[in-house]
Amino acid sequence: MDDPSGVTWRKSSYSSNGGSCVEVAADVPGAVPVRDSKDPSGPALIFPADAWCAFVGALREGEFGVV
Numbered sequence: 656m657d658d659p660s661g662v663t664w665r666k667s668s669y670s671s672n673g674g675s676c677v678e679v680a681a682d683v684p685g686a687v688p689v690r691d692s693k694d695p696s697g698p699a700l701i702f703p704a705d706a707w708c709a710f711v712g713a714l715r716e717g718e719f720g721v722v
Contacts, residue, residue: 663682667692675691675693676692677691677692678690678691678692686703687707
């Protein structure tokens, strides 16, 4: 996937009003586009779906320490 312009974005449930957050698009087979919610027309990073799932799982397990 080179162009995530046609995807549906959703903001993280951890986002607060006016907070810095990320948005992800989950409707892309095999990939997860991620962008900065403050700059929706800016660039998006596109991760393989299995790598994104591993990253989120590591976050949930606290592998990166307390933030």
